[in-house]
Amino acid sequence: MGLFDFVKSVGKKIGIGDEEPKAEDLKKELDSHNLGTDDVQVVVEGDKVVLTGNVTNQEILEKAIIAVGNSLGISKVETDGLKVDNTTTGSVVKSAVFYTVKKGDNLWKIAESQYGKGKGAKNTVIFEANRPMLSHPDKIYPGQVLRIPPLD
Structure with a gap:
């Protein structure tokens, strides 16, 4: 899908202290929303999050992007490795x-x-x-x- 920009200096505080968010903490945050992102892996590269894996539909993909992107310390979310299984929904959903x-x-x-x-x-x-x-x-x-x- 691409690369999405966020404001690094605002968002939900993830983790402890003044540390940059860790991949494990972002994955825990993502999973806490029960979106159906069990097959999504989270990697942090500086202030960028890379999401890979599979989701069942476009809505879940978009919600995963904002769930991790609206975290304090994150400025970009990359989703090139995140795939949508359109066979589950039977049709392609228009992107938000x-x-x-x-x-x-x-x-x-x-x-x-x-x-x-x-x-x-x-x-x-x-x-x-x-x-x-x-x-x-x-x-x-x-x-x-x-x-x-x-x-x-």
Whole structure:
């Protein structure tokens, strides 16, 4: 899929002390969301995370990217070695857009900017697309990257 950029100085603190996140800690964080990423391996190269292995669908791949990318100390996530098994879903799912939250944003504003004026009520679509990493719609922060799925 490619290389994805994140803001290194913001995100969830993984591990202990001021250390850079370790692969084991990022894998534990990824697995804690119960996304179906058991066959995903995590390697840390400086401030970049490399994900390899297999996932069952595009949504899980995208959620895995944001689950590890929104970690303090991570600036890039590479997924060239992460494969989607499209035979499970029977069809190819359209990819989501990734959006970096800006100061003053809320999910309503993001929905209007991404889906069009008057579509702020679609903020629930964005919230659901980022669960379980988002626990509450008001708990987003500048620099956080969110999945913006296409509307049906």
